[in-house]
Amino acid sequence: MNIRDFINREITYEEAMKLTNISGSKMMELFSVANEIREKYCGNKIHTCTISNAKSGRCEEDCKFCAQSAHYNTNITSYELKDKETLLDEYSRAEELGSSKFGLVTSGRSINKGTNEYNDIKDFLKTAKASDKDVELCCSIGLLSKEELMELKEAGITRFHSNLQTSINSYNKIVATTHGIENRLKTIKSAKEIGLDVCSGGIIGMGESWEDRIDMAYTLKELGVDGIPVNILNPIAGTPHGDREHLAMDEILKTIAIYRIIFRDKVIKIGAGREGILKDFMGMAFMSGANGMLVGGYLTVRGRSAQEDFKLIENIKKMWK
Numbered sequence: 001m002n003i004r005d006f007i008n009r010e011i012t013y014e015e016a017m018k019l020t021n022i023s024g025s026k027m028m029e030l031f032s033v034a035n036e037i038r039e040k041y042c043g044n045k046i047h048t049c050t051i052s053n054a055k056s057g058r059c060e061e062d063c064k065f066c067a068q069s070a071h072y073n074t075n076i077t078s079y080e081l082k083d084k085e086t087l088l089d090e091y092s093r094a095e096e097l098g099s100s101k102f103g104l105v106t107s108g109r110s111i112n113k114g115t116n117e118y119n120d121i122k123d124f125l126k127t128a129k130a131s132d133k134d135v136e137l138c139c140s141i142g143l144l145s146k147e148e149l150m151e152l153k154e155a156g157i158t159r160f161h162s163n164l165q166t167s168i169n170s171y172n173k174i175v176a177t178t179h180g181i182e183n184r185l186k187t188i189k190s191a192k193e194i195g196l197d198v199c200s201g202g203i204i205g206m207g208e209s210w211e212d213r214i215d216m217a218y219t220l221k222e223l224g225v226d227g228i229p230v231n232i233l234n235p236i237a238g239t240p241h242g243d244r245e246h247l248a249m250d251e252i253l254k255t256i257a258i259y260r261i262i263f264r265d266k267v268i269k270i271g272a273g274r275e276g277i278l279k280d281f282m283g284m285a286f287m288s289g290a291n292g293m294l295v296g297g298y299l300t301v302r303g304r305s306a307q308e309d310f311k312l313i314e315n316i317k318k319m320w321k
Contacts, residue, residue: 003030006261007037016258020210023250030257033257034256034258034261042266042267042291044320046317047100047101048099048309048313049269052082054105055082055111056078057107058070059108064239064240065203065236065239067236068107084120087104088124095133095134095135100136101138101159102138103139105140109179110141113145122151137159138157138199140160142187153195159196159199159227161198161199162184162187162188163184163200166208166212166216170208174206188200188223200229201229203231205273214262217262220263230268230290232271232273252277252278268290269290269292270294283316286319
């Protein structure tokens with residue numbers, strides 16, 4: 001199999017699975033091809049997103065990786081939905097940081113129409129949209145109906161976020177048992193049907209197989225998602241995945257490269273685990289196909305300073321030229 005063929009044509013599922021067996025010096029060829037595909041179909045822009053942990057903890061779901069689940073003792077700070085002024089301040093900060101998107105993220109299965117929280121979120125979105133800041137609005141507030149998504153769109157969001165986390169077949173085994181992946185699929189399909197962009201990816205390093213990773217990728221491709229976050233499990237003490245070892249560096253970079261070959265012209269965003277696990281190899285992720293990152297921290301884990309991240313971005317752009 002000639003890896004360079006994929007610069008000019010789509011890769012099949014079977015070919016993607018064969019790439020997972022690449023090792024040694026062929027890895028550098030894989031990274032190089034992925035980088036060429038990124039440049040050809042996406043250009044040299046790095047997409048940035050800042051998120052707000054707008055409601056934290058006490059989640060009724062049992063996602064095995066998550067510090068916010070009420071099923072586990074992780075000693076995080078829990079709080080109800082932040083007030084509008086706090087969220088507006090964070091939205092302004094995202095603009096100051098230079099982020100292109102601001103995502104409002106809440107714990108729990110969903111925040112639904114008819115609740116005070118849903119109305120408060122819509123109020124925030126309308127006010128933020130009216131401010132004319134050059135930062136797109138995104139929501140990640142759980143499993144919603146088409147009607148609920150439409151109201152959020154009318155309030156100001158352009159994108160909805162809902163990660164699949166892993167393959168359809170392994171979801172209940174390695175992610176959660178209190179809900180099924182079908183709920184997530186339905187929400188994503190509804191968001192696409194009403195014209196919202198969708199950000200959806202997953203977490204690698206939870207004990208999934210290569211087949212799980214490739215299955216998830218092709219499910220996301222079939223759904224037509226616009227951005228694919230690749231999160232690297234940072235094991236959190238107290239959760240069922242808390243004792244897992246970090247994923248090997250070559251496996252992380254190989255996953256990113258194969259995803260770029262599969263997704264060609266989409267944003268592949270490196271999320272959680274970028275600083276703590278990639279460490280000195282962080283730049284390599286962007287030479288292996290990635291073209292997006294979260295800046296300003298995550299949900300329950302602090303990130304690097306925004307200044308450090310934007311310095312990294314400038315250095316990456318110099319390498320891309």
